[in-house]
Amino acid sequence: AQSVAQPEDQVNVAEGNPLTVKCTYSVSGNPYLFWYVQYPNRGLQFLLKYITGDNLVKGSYGFEAEFNKSQTSFHLKKPSALVSDSALYFCAVRAWGRGGGNKLTFGTGTQLKVEL
Amino acid sequence: SAVISQKPSRDICQRGTSLTIQCQVDSQVTMMFWYRQQPGQSLTLIATANQGSEATYESGFVIDKFPISRPNLTFSTLTVSNMSPEDSSIYLCSVEVGYGVAIEAFFGQGTRLTVV
Numbered sequence: 001a002q003s004v005a006q007p008e009d010q011v012n013v014a015e016g017n018p019l020t021v022k023c024t025y026s027v028s029g030n031p032y033l034f035w036y037v038q039y040p041n042r043g044l045q046f047l048l049k050y051i052t053g054d055n056l057v058k059g060s061y062g063f064e065a066e067f068n069k070s071q072t073s074f075h076l077k078k079p080s081a082l083v084s085d086s087a088l089y090f091c092a093v094r095a096w097g098r099g100g101g102n103k104l105t106f107g108t109g110t111q112l113k114v115e116l
Numbered sequence: 117s118a119v120i121s122q123k124p125s126r127d128i129c130q131r132g133t134s135l136t137i138q139c140q141v142d143s144q145v146t147m148m149f150w151y152r153q154q155p156g157q158s159l160t161l162i163a164t165a166n167q168g169s170e171a172t173y174e175s176g177f178v179i180d181k182f183p184i185s186r187p188n189l190t191f192s193t194l195t196v197s198n199m200s201p202e203d204s205s206i207y208l209c210s211v212e213v214g215y216g217v218a219i220e221a222f223f224g225q226g227t228r229l230t231v232v
Contacts, residue, residue, distance in 0.1 A: 005209070006178075009156070036223075041225065041226075042220075042225050042226075043120070043208060043223035043224045043225040043226050044208070044223040046222070047221075049220075090158075094219075104221055106158045108156070108157055108158045109158065
């Protein structure tokens with residue numbers, strides 16, 4: 001079975017500082033990894049995905065994520081945080097291949113709070 | 117891409133009653149998905165709804181509690197039946213667009229349900 005772990009319930013960052021939201025995964029097939037953001041009273045919005053290729057993936061709103069196969073991680077990063085980045089972030093994995101399927105499995109979410 | 121409209125956006129219901137949530141997509145899709153997002157927890161897939169057939173429920177979810185309709189390729193409803201306070205959650209409708217590794221998930225804005 002596939003799983004996703006987001007070890008931090010909340011991350012606090014000062015505006016202008018770099019931010020990292022951590023995600024690790026476990027799958028038996030090839031992993032396809034996603035980050036979604038949820039603003040208050042809104043549905044999930046797609047940020048970025050890793051399918052194959054470069055380990056550093058760039059997405060919306062200046063976010064990027066680094067795929068690390070050896071550490072089974074897909075941490076979300078941004079060089080300079082904005083107050084408007086404050087939201088709930090979900091990491092998700094979709095596995096393909098033997099033992100996998102095409103179901104999306106989500107982490108528990110990390111609340112990002114960016115303060116002035 | 118896909119634009120999803122969910123109604124209602126929120127509701128407060130008495131225990132023992134039922135609530136039907138509607139999901140409308142701006143394009144025809146084969147499968148529609150219903151998720152539950154409980155406070156502080158991950159998104160959990162309730163069921164997958166295909167047009168013209170019965171929905172497929174995930175472990176822990178049953179049709180009597182969460183009946184689903186899928187009358188056409190752009191619309192689905194989820195009913196939360198005989199509600200209890202434990203059913204208080206955000207319910208999200210989702211569709212997936214594309215094929216194979218290019219498949220992407222899109223979400224409605226969610227229905228915030230409070231059962232009192």
